[in-house]
Amino acid sequence: MSALSLHKKIEENTGLLIFGILLVSAIGGLVQILPVLNQKSLEEPTVNTKPYSAIELTGRDIYMREGCSVCHSQQIRPLIAEVERYGPYSRAGEFVYDRPFMWGSKRTGPDLHRIGGKYTDDWHRIHLIDPRTVVPESIMPGYPWLAERAASETGNIVAKMTALRKLGHPYTDAQIAAAESDLEGLMEIDALTAYLQILGTGLDEEIAR
């Protein structure tokens, strides 16, 4: 059967056309994406990469809620200028507890992957409430409401950690049991700051230097 007569069949039969499209479009995914999902080395944490604590996880969820990732990447490319500006380039193993990944696609603000430890907690608090008090030219939005809401009200922390444990994050029973009391007395801005301070600290001291 020539290619054209095969095609004539497909173009005259709804079922065949549906099947043809499904088949042809699935190949790329099966050959390119599936192997990546099965690549175990991408699931190996680097030495200091640990699951987020109750406070950090809450901070991360606030980061997601506020859409910080539309302006900030968390991915340092292995380029001289980039390593110079932001620190050691990003390794796959540093992100194994990131669901979803938070690499971003646009740098309206600087990369935040190695922001942990760069500033004090107080700097972050002031900056988050009104960035222009510390960086007058800043075009980052202010987040005054983060200082007014309790961190314990950001979703159900026990349910979150339990769900993540199902997905393989090694939380102990004790950690989950203590989660609610960990958040007590903290505001959202404290949780977000804790998350920012842990970012990029997952590398071996040797490499991180």
Added chain:
Amino acid sequence: MTSATIAQGHDPLAETGEVYEDAVVIRLIQFSVLWAVVAMTAGVYISAELLWPTIDLGQFWLSFGRLRPLHTNGIIFGFGVSALMATAFYSVQRTSHVRLFSPALAWFCCYAWQLVVLLGGLSLLAGWNTTKEYAELEWPFDIAIAVVWVIFGVVFFGTIARRKIRPIYISNWFYGALIIVIAMLHIVNNLAIPVTVDKSYSLYAGAQDAVVQWWYGHNAVGFLLTGGFLGMMYYFLPKHSGRPIWSYRLSVVAFWAFTYSYIWAGPHHLHYNAIPEWVQSLSVVMSVILLAPSWATMINGIMTVSTAWEKLKTDPALKFIVLSLAFYGLATFEGPMMSFPSVNVVSHFTDWTIGHVHSGALGWNAMITYGTFYFMVPRLVGAPLHSVRLANIHFALALAGTMLYIVAMWGAGVSQGLLWLSVDEIGELSFSFKDVMTSMQPFYALRLIAGLIFLTGTLLMTYNLFKTLAGRQAVVAKAPPVDPAYAINKEVTA
């Protein structure tokens, strides 16, 4: 060929076939235009926020990080998908010579989709956000989308299965690919464990999640913003210019090449990121290959109107469609260039990407939709367009707005990319982040003006279409008799 069949004129007296269901098409067009205005207003607002960051007035729901997903989702799912549903329902009836399979389901599809977009948009403002680009909506919406999408598929393929014409016309393959591939991508990318109604965690983590997300993200662009709109092109361009598609065989080859190669190109969104290198390299090869079917399609379209240039002078609808093809050519040339690691190293993370996005989004998606609406609405209600002059003004505004937007973002993006990467002789960075950030202001101001111009054009169209529709109902359109040469014969089953 089939294209000749659809291009032939109607003889109303001979029309004895089924009555087309067109009221739902009109309703979908109305919603589409509504979402265009809402989402573009959000786009203009966030453009302004990058100049004057305090205009969010300390309100969480006006914050950039929440309005930006509202802009992208509102445009893609509100404006884009409503327009695709409208044009798919319109053209599938006319290329199959039958009424929609189950008008009731089509109406359900129309309203259920609008409800998803409305509530989904509000949920984004409330901060329900998975942060996966173009898949930001949380799991309850993902399920609702999947259900409505399946119903869309049932109506569409159900109509094709009932058709009276033997060959399935080419526009329907593109709409078909839109429905099938988007369903696959949507389901796989959104797999997650729900925690509470507003929160879920992705089944994939880190690097693997990134690869899955951009397999989705790139192909949402590929099969929704490109494939779906090519379906529009393949029906409305020949129909409107009164010329059959220039090369039917080219469209066949381009369709399958397109469907095959798009899927591989996603990882070009992750160059130099922490994913396996072979995946990146493969995506470069496939992105370059993609240039071929993309340009083949553009050439096919341009050649189709090449004998109808005189119409272009007088007809704003056709002008929009032809210009959109030029921008389609531009975006699909720029895309493969940006896939080369040596170019991407500069363009990635910068406003260059934003410029590329909007050359496709404004120049291609919005313009072809505008042209198609200007063509369909008068026909649907059997009255002339309220004002051709306004439509011509809209055309000028749309072209000016798009060009200004792209040029501003090229300027911003290329300078960002180069300045960030520049180091002096001793390896020290030449520019601080703050220096580069402050130098963006003139470009952002130009983009704001561009957005305002484009939005003004869209508002003119809204008024024009509103006046054309006001007080009128869908005219009764019937399927014409089928040319025996293309009729379904008994042996061939659907």
